[in-house]
Amino acid sequence: xxxxxxxxxxxxxxxxxxxxxxxxxxxxxxxxxxxxxxxxxxxxxxxxxxxxxxxxxxxxxxxxxxxxxxxxxxxxxxxxxxxxxxxxxxxxxxxxxxxxxxxxxxxxxxxxxxxxxxxxxxxxxxxxxxxxxxxxxxxxxxxxxxxxxxxxxxxxxxxxxxxxxxxxxxxxxxxxxxxxxxxxxxxxxxxxxxxxxxxxxxxxxxxxxxxxxxxxxxxxxxx
Numbered sequence: 001x002x003x004x005x006x007x008x009x010x011x012x013x014x015x016x017x018x019x020x021x022x023x024x025x026x027x028x029x030x031x032x033x034x035x036x037x038x039x040x041x042x043x044x045x046x047x048x049x050x051x052x053x054x055x056x057x058x059x060x061x062x063x064x065x066x067x068x069x070x071x072x073x074x075x076x077x078x079x080x081x082x083x084x085x086x087x088x089x090x091x092x093x094x095x096x097x098x099x100x101x102x103x104x105x106x107x108x109x110x111x112x113x114x115x116x117x118x119x120x121x122x123x124x125x126x127x128x129x130x131x132x133x134x135x136x137x138x139x140x141x142x143x144x145x146x147x148x149x150x151x152x153x154x155x156x157x158x159x160x161x162x163x164x165x166x167x168x169x170x171x172x173x174x175x176x177x178x179x180x181x182x183x184x185x186x187x188x189x190x191x192x193x194x195x196x197x198x199x200x201x202x203x204x205x206x207x208x209x210x211x212x213x214x215x216x217x218x219x220x221x222x223x
Contacts, residue, residue: 004046004108005100012048017148020044041116041130043140047109047151056107057200057214058162060084060099062154063109065165067095068172070146076136080174083193083202083218087113088174092129111147115140163198170196179221180204184213190221 004018021040051059067087071079078090087095095113102108114130115138131138154165170176175193182189182204191204191211201212 004048004110005102008048008103008106008108014048014050016048018046018048019144040140041114043111043113043115043143043147045111045144045147047107047111049107049109049155050105051101051107053105054199056099056101057084058198059107059109059155059200060097061169061196061200062162062165063097063099063111063151065169066147066150066154067097067111067113068168069150070143071095071131073146073150074136074138074143076131076134076138078134079172081169081172082220083173083175083196084200089129089131089134091174092127094129094131094134113143115143166196166198175202175218175220181219181221182213183217184215193218 003020007016007018022042022044049059061084064081064085064087068079068081071087071089076089080088080091082088082093085097085099086093087097095111098110098112100108100110114128116132117130118132120128120130120133154162157165173196176195178193180191180193182191189206191206193202194205194210195203197203197212199214201214202218204211204213
């Protein structure tokens with residue numbers, strides 16, 4: 001993603017896709033590292049997109065739906081999505097999306113998908129997985145092609161098309177209906193995740209009051 005941000009500043013055209021064979025420093029939400037795999041084990045791509053101000057949360061959600069559709073097109077089962085940016089495979093993280101706003105109205109949309117990793121470190125083995133670990137033999141470029149088609153379709157969709165995508169997200173959600181821990185700036189609280197609104201915000205219920213979470217960090221609590 002750092003390379004994508006450099007290219008935006010250099011005047012690279014809207015819609016450019018940057019693909020990496022591997023990464024030397026994983027980058028996740030709130031500066032966390034995720035997904036440092038060996039060379040050729042992951043699909044790492046960043047889309048450079050000019051967007052309307054404030055559209056980043058919605059685009060992050062739409063991109064997770066694009067990931068969901070692309071993986072399903074290749075026969076992958078037991079998929080779900082976790083707000084705001086994770087694709088889960090049998091309950092464990094197999095892919096993530098990071099939407100980083102730069103230069104005002106530009107978005108670097110980074111996707112990281114673990115395809116071929118066979119072994120993960122012991123400390124994260126119960127939290128992350130790969131398509132290969134779950135028995136799927138997925139071609140990286142084939143998945144990229146499906147993902148590019150689905151992402152373009154969703155970015156170009158009209159209001160009804162995006163509403164259908166949001167409904168698809170809700171039906172595949174591992175977040176809605178669950179107790180969650182929210183870190184939103186200086187606020188930290190527990191609540192129930194109840195819905196996703198039209199701009200990609202997570203709607204939670206805390207002490208009987210509905211609140212919107214746009215940029216916070218949300219973890220699902222154990223039942």
